[in-house]
Amino acid sequence: MTRTRVRGRLPVGLVVPAVIGLAFLLVPLAGLLVKTPWTSLSTLLSAEVGEALRLSLVCASLATVLCLFLGVPLAWLLARSGLPGRGFLRALVTVPLVLPPVVGGVALLLVLGRRGLIGEHLDAWFGISLPFTTAGVVVAEAFVAMPFLVISVEGALRAADPRYEEAAATLGASRWLTFRRVTLPSVLPGVVAGAVLCWARALGEFGATITFAGNFPGETTTMPLAVYLALETDPDAAIVLSIVLLLVSVGVLAGLRDRWISGPS
Amino acid sequence: MTLNADLRVTRGTFTLDLGLTIAPGEVVALLGPNGAGKSTALRALAGLLPLTSGHITVGESTWDGADAFLPAEKRPIGVVFQDYLLFAHMSALENVAFGLRARGTRRDEARAEAARWLGRVGLDGHARTRPRSLSGGQAQRVALARALATGPSLLLLDEPLAALDASTRLQVRSELGRHLADFGGHTLLVTHDPLDAMVLADRLVILEGGRAVQTGPPAEVARQPRTDYVANLVGLNFHRGTASGTEARLDGGSTLTIPRPVDGPVHVVFPPNAVSLHAARPEGSPRNVWPVTVDAIEQHAHTTRVRLDGAPNVLADITTATLADLRLRPGDALWAAVKATELHVYPA
Numbered sequence: 001m002t003r004t005r006v007r008g009r010l011p012v013g014l015v016v017p018a019v020i021g022l023a024f025l026l027v028p029l030a031g032l033l034v035k036t037p038w039t040s041l042s043t044l045l046s047a048e049v050g051e052a053l054r055l056s057l058v059c060a061s062l063a064t065v066l067c068l069f070l071g072v073p074l075a076w077l078l079a080r081s082g083l084p085g086r087g088f089l090r091a092l093v094t095v096p097l098v099l100p101p102v103v104g105g106v107a108l109l110l111v112l113g114r115r116g117l118i119g120e121h122l123d124a125w126f127g128i129s130l131p132f133t134t135a136g137v138v139v140a141e142a143f144v145a146m147p148f149l150v151i152s153v154e155g156a157l158r159a160a161d162p163r164y165e166e167a168a169a170t171l172g173a174s175r176w177l178t179f180r181r182v183t184l185p186s187v188l189p190g191v192v193a194g195a196v197l198c199w200a201r202a203l204g205e206f207g208a209t210i211t212f213a214g215n216f217p218g219e220t221t222t223m224p225l226a227v228y229l230a231l232e233t234d235p236d237a238a239i240v241l242s243i244v245l246l247l248v249s250v251g252v253l254a255g256l257r258d259r260w261i262s263g264p265s
Numbered sequence: 266m267t268l269n270a271d272l273r274v275t276r277g278t279f280t281l282d283l284g285l286t287i288a289p290g291e292v293v294a295l296l297g298p299n300g301a302g303k304s305t306a307l308r309a310l311a312g313l314l315p316l317t318s319g320h321i322t323v324g325e326s327t328w329d330g331a332d333a334f335l336p337a338e339k340r341p342i343g344v345v346f347q348d349y350l351l352f353a354h355m356s357a358l359e360n361v362a363f364g365l366r367a368r369g370t371r372r373d374e375a376r377a378e379a380a381r382w383l384g385r386v387g388l389d390g391h392a393r394t395r396p397r398s399l400s401g402g403q404a405q406r407v408a409l410a411r412a413l414a415t416g417p418s419l420l421l422l423d424e425p426l427a428a429l430d431a432s433t434r435l436q437v438r439s440e441l442g443r444h445l446a447d448f449g450g451h452t453l454l455v456t457h458d459p460l461d462a463m464v465l466a467d468r469l470v471i472l473e474g475g476r477a478v479q480t481g482p483p484a485e486v487a488r489q490p491r492t493d494y495v496a497n498l499v500g501l502n503f504h505r506g507t508a509s510g511t512e513a514r515l516d517g518g519s520t521l522t523i524p525r526p527v528d529g530p531v532h533v534v535f536p537p538n539a540v541s542l543h544a545a546r547p548e549g550s551p552r553n554v555w556p557v558t559v560d561a562i563e564q565h566a567h568t569t570r571v572r573l574d575g576a577p578n579v580l581a582d583i584t585t586a587t588l589a590d591l592r593l594r595p596g597d598a599l600w601a602a603v604k605a606t607e608l609h610v611y612p613a
Contacts, residue, residue: 166313167350169337171364172415181363185354 029246036243037236049241051218052226059134059222060202063141064149067198070142071149072191076179078150079157080165090154097147104143105211112139112212136213137220141202148201149194156190157183200252204245268419268451271319272309274302281305281475287419287451294454294466294483298494302475303455307421310453311344312337323418323451338367340419343412347424349404351396357383357407358392364415382410386444402433409444418450425454426461438464459498463487471495489611490534501534502580505613513610519576521553522605530613537570539607540581543600544591552602559597562588573601 077083078090096104112119112130122128130136164186168178184191206224213220215229223245230238268287274280281302287293295303308314310321312328312335320330328335343364351360362379366372383392386406396404405425412420425441426434442465445452456462462469463483471479471486471494479491490496496503506515508527514520521533541547547554557575568582571593579601583591591599 161350163346164350164352166311166337167344167346168352168363168367169313170311170340170342170344170421171367171411172338173363173367174338177367182352186352 032239032242032246036239040236041240045240046237048217048226049237049244052221052223052241053244055134055137055218055221056203056223059137059141060199060205062138063145063202064195064199066138066142067146067149067202068191068195071146071194071198072153072184075150075153075157076183079154080162080183093150094147096144097151101144101205101207101209102211105140105208108140108143108208108212112136131212132214132216132220134213134219137209137222140208140212141205144205144208145198145201149198152194152197153187153191156187156194159190160186196252196255200249203248266324266418268321268323270310270321272306272321273317273319274305274309274314275317276305279305279475281309283470283472283475283477285453285470287453289451290449291468292445292452292454292466293468293470294456294462295470295472296456296459296462296498297472298457301472303457303472304423305475306472307344307423307453307455310419311342311421312340341415341417342419342421343415343417344421345405345408345412345423345425347427349396349408349428351399351404351407351411353396356393356395357388357399360396360407361411361414364411368415379410379414382414383407386410386440400433401429402437405429405437406440409441413444413448420445420448420450420452422452422454422456424456424458426458427456441465488609489532491532491613496534500580501536502540504533504577506531506533508610511605515577517577519555521577521603521608523608523610524605525610527610527612531610532613534609535603535607537580537582538568539603540579541602542571542573542581542583542587542591543602546600547602552604553608554600554602557599557601559593559595559599561595562593573599575601579603 074093078086078093083089109116109131111117112122114120114123114129114131119130122130130139160183164182165175165178168182169175173181203222204224205222206228209220209222210225210228215221215225221229223241227238227241227245230241266289268285270283270285272281272283272285279300279302283302283306285293285306295306297303305314309316309329315334316329318331321328322330326335327333328340351357352363355363358376358379361382362375365375365378370378380392383389386409388403388406388410391399391403391407394403396407399407405428409425422441426438429437438461445465454462454465466483469479469481469483469486470477471492473492473494479486479495486495487499490499490501490503493503504513504515504517504521506513506521508514508523508529508531510526510528511523512520513523513527513531513533515533523531523533542557546556555575555577557573557579559571560574560578561572563570563572565582569585569588571581571583573579573581581601591597593599
């Protein structure tokens, strides 16, 4: 506060919108907590809720693994390969970030659907059909969440000093060995942060999932879908599902607090 | 197995054009100001930068040439980088073992060999220490052990002592000298510190503007500099001129009397402590005497170095007693005198 006095009063033009903004973000969450039927909570935690939660956690985790497998090498390619047109590729990678997820779901259907460009062959040759299956949920979530991972890892890679990789090369390490033993460990915090963001995004995924994978309880009904459905028939159940999702999200934030929340004060 | 290199690299407006031969066991220092192309030469030898033209051969094998390029990981080299670039997530031992593992040594053998190298550089108790917990001198020794552990045929040292403080530097320099004496391969030391180069190298190559301007054993380079940069490094007054008989007409237009008759283009050097300063024109025979004005005064440990403008410009080292006598200030007019016998004159 001494600092405030030295530098004059805080400008009203900044403080008022800031406080309104803070309220805008926090009041809905508070409302959720206030409206929760805490006393009857245990009876509302039905088998369907458990099923949806299990499905959500499994799918989000599988989607994150898929994103790690594909996204980390993609981030490396963007940051290190010296490939021509990297800037354009990077812009393309971020498209799913700004794309409405429903559109993403439609696009996935067009490509991987049973009549889709690739889906047709998957069905004909291997008898694999992704839409309206649990695997489809994973694909839809990964599609929407992967840019978060790629951007986070690429940022970490670009911040990492490439001369360490040169040092590894002078010691006889191939690029693959260098990546595994030198580059990856040095950007591990970025990979972890990216994976957590990716996982949280996948957990909350709604639009692409319902479009591409539909809504079959026990198979493709994840938590966000269950919340939306419950809201029409049983609002209390929707609140309980929302509270569970809120707790999981806050848990993720808590896990990331060192990185994202406690910035320089 | 002599290393033979003709390094030509063009980057934008800068061109490196350097011929380099290093015999087995020889330590060559590449000495030059910032931007002279030292790092470019080192990177080209390491395989981190392909040559634009020219070649690098070691014995029978070609590392870089018209139709062959061996990437860094295939060259038998060891590099000590200026800031060491130790891998922060590995212990000292794992850092040293890394090169052996990368080249296919079995894990336990690599670790045993790495431990021997840590012992050899005097870091027995630090096998498990992470780089960030090592002192500057210790980190430098780990970097040296890491570079030597794979038994390279070419050792490249990039300003290996630049990151150390003065007291550590002295000790690490003499240790480095011992390891270089034991090392049977070719060594190239890149530095801008003349002392490192003089103490550690068998031969100096002075690089300026991408070209070698002088090469020779340290003692010869120190005695007979051929450029202002080298003269400045070794702390000598340096002038170019044309001699006829016992008179040398310097490029600036002034003349100096020289000890022995010579004819043709020459370099004239003399140490700053051979210059005496006087308030009035001194009397006496075969002396070079000319008027000067004080430009700057620098205090060193036991002497005072005075930078003087005149024809020619000159550096003079004077004692503190003389300084007190003359009460020098920038702008003061004085007379400089140098005995002809103090001048060292050699053909340009």
